[in-house]
Amino acid sequence: MTILDKIVAHKKREVARDKCETTYVELEESEFFHRETYSFRDFLLAPERTGIIAEFKRKSPSKGIINDEVLVKEVTKDYADAGASALSVLTDRNFFGGRKLDLKRARKANTIPVLRKDFMIDEYQIVEAKALGADIILLIAAILTPEEIKNFAALAKSLNLNVLLEVHNLEELERSIDNNLDAIGVNNRNLADFTVSVQNSYDLVNHIPNEFLKISESAISDTETIKGLKQVGFNGFLIGENFMKQADPGAAMREFVKGL
Numbered sequence: 377m378t379i380l381d382k383i384v385a386h387k388k389r390e391v392a393r394d395k396c397e398t399t400y401v402e403l404e405e406s407e408f409f410h411r412e413t414y415s416f417r418d419f420l421l422a423p424e425r426t427g428i429i430a431e432f433k434r435k436s437p438s439k440g441i442i443n444d445e446v447l448v449k450e451v452t453k454d455y456a457d458a459g460a461s462a463l464s465v466l467t468d469r470n471f472f473g474g475r476k477l478d479l480k481r482a483r484k485a486n487t488i489p490v491l492r493k494d495f496m497i498d499e500y501q502i503v504e505a506k507a508l509g510a511d512i513i514l515l516i517a518a519i520l521t522p523e524e525i526k527n528f529a530a531l532a533k534s535l536n537l538n539v540l541l542e543v544h545n546l547e548e549l550e551r552s553i554d555n556n557l558d559a560i561g562v563n564n565r566n567l568a569d570f571t572v573s574v575q576n577s578y579d580l581v582n583h584i585p586n587e588f589l590k591i592s593e594s595a596i597s598d599t600e601t602i603k604g605l606k607q608v609g610f611n612g613f614l615i616g617e618n619f620m621k622q623a624d625p626g627a628a629m630r631e632f633v634k635g636l
């Protein structure tokens with residue numbers, strides 16, 4: 377059983393419990409449910425922003441605790457001030473130390489798009505993402521069938537949520553392409569065994585149709601890497617650990633972007 381299998385098994389139990397705790401009608405009562413979402417595309421392509429999707433992540437299965445001494449409100453505001461095009465907030469508690477409340481706090485503190493970073497396996501989580509104040513959801517091809525991707529993306533669109541599809545190989549990409557996706561992210565980390573290689577992004581970029589935003593995810597730790605990825609057509613760069621491992625993640629990002 378890979379870590380990804382374990383995460384999905386745990387997530388199924390978690391969602392079953394959440395559905396009993398909060399009904400759909402209650403989600404729709406949320407203060408955020410009827411808000412207008414921000415366009416991922418507009419912020420990612422805005423010339424005054426960096427294309428960086430800056431992530432708030434306290435821990436991960438591959439690294440253990442990264443940083444649990446900082447506040448989501450402070451860090452995400454600093455990321456936005458440093459030029460982030462969007463924010464990514466982990467809401468998985470068991471494996472990543474995230475909480476749903478983190479997403480709400482990030483939403484309240486910021487006026488740029490926020491990605492709900494979680495393992496979406498049920499429509500309920502997509503409706504919940506809207507209720508928590510998200511603008512973007514993540515669909516991970518490795519854990520979903522093409523039918524699920526199609527249905528989840530259509531539901532997300534009906535709620536005016538932007539959709540980021542994550543792939544880590546050509547097979548996943550080719551079977552998952554759908555009109556309701558906004559962005560395709562190549563994960564440089566293999567979620568089954570944690571090996572990382574930015575080369576993965578270079579290998580897949582030309583297979584992503586140009587109508588989709590192109591994102592490179594994980595293991596990005598220097599500005600030269602971003603410059604190279606931009607040259608081959610990437611629009612967005614998802615960065616977590618490189619900032620979060622510093623005592624002041626926002627200040628780390630501010631320094632980092634000087635090199636762009």
Ligand SMILES: O=P(O)(O)OC[C@@H](O)[C@@H](O)c1c[nH]c2ccccc12
Pocket residue numbers: 431433493494495542563593594595596614615616617618
């Ligand atoms: O911390 P990094 O190496 O910069 O990676 C960020 C992000 O890409 C990574 O957290 C991530 C990518 N896909 C995911 C899916 C679930 C949880 C986490 C992730």
